[in-house]
Amino acid sequence: DAKTTQPTSMDCAEGRAANLPCNHSTISGNEYVYWYRQIHSQGPQYIIHGLKNNETNEMASLIITEDRKSSTLILPHATLRDTAVYYCIVRVALTSGSRLTFGEGTQLTVNP
């Protein structure tokens, strides 16, 4: 799986949008971009994934650049409960046995 690069930490004000970047310049054509987050003392939680088109669900939006070498996870209205470590993962998806290769992620702190 391709390596990803994320900032170590970010801060965001409550109610504002949080934009978390990820670089994955060596991504292959059959690899998807996945985002998970891990709230303190909990297991990781799936957020969203995409291949090349922008995606949106009830939790977040995912913007992938046209060359697919980077992406941004957007939390449109961050709350205190969004404070967590966010992991960007590239993965040969849609196969059941595909492991998740986590990096160190971005610690997002949402401030009141």
Added chain:
Amino acid sequence: GAGVSQSPRYKVAKRGQDVALRCDPISGHVSLFWYQQALGQGPEFLTYFQNEAQLDKSGLPSDRFFAERPEGSVSTLKIQRTQQEDSAVYLCASSLVKLGGPNEQFFGPGTRLTVL
């Protein structure tokens, strides 16, 4: 159950003891994964089951680590002769097998193992 459950949530072992960590996946999930998470690090893959078959155990750090899933549901991760470097959170995840994906993994809360 509503989600993946793991037990115990916390385990303290003396160096050299054997431990067994249990994972109850979401009912009907064919795939089951174990990960190890050291303090301040992201989770690292240990092993993968599809039903009762262990298809990938390349992440197990030594032959002291053994995992099983005999009936294709509950899984146990066993660590023999525990060492201090085994101290970590052990996470279990399960996933449906669905053509077209996303095949996201659902994680349990983890078992925090401390080896003294």
